[in-house]
Amino acid sequence: MNDDSFPKDARGRIALELKAYLSDEFDLEIGRFEAEGLLDEMLRLAGPYLYNAGLRDAQALLMRHVDDVNDGIDQLERRPEA
Template sequence: MKPIVFSKEETADLAPRLQAFLRDELDVEVGALQASMLLDFMARDLGHGIYNRGLYDAQALIAGKIEELADAVFALEQRPPAR
């Protein structure tokens, strides 16, 4: 798996959100550099778990849709006329 690397724009969006979370929920003040470093750590060391959870959820959604399609195709089956 390729490492998760955020663009400068993504980091500029995500780091302040992380700073706000730490401040509001944990009463921890961190600077922009520290938030960026924490974001990098989370992406590198925790990101695979979050990414994999997304894949599992997508697989479950696709499997459900395939089952719906199979049911719809089965519903098209024609029966021979009654005698």
């Protein structure tokens, strides 16, 4: 994931949260630069999986809407009178 596709303010907040997490859980102090590097690596490793999961969720939502449209079209069909 390149820097342009991830909002700068979000990167900063997440980096600070990573710093706090490492400090609280592992008594490990790192700087903001290191935290942003860790975030970059995490995004590189996990990003494709998260992106693909998002695509699958969007596809499932779209398919539900398509099913609703198909149901609506079926209800509009005119049946010949017997």
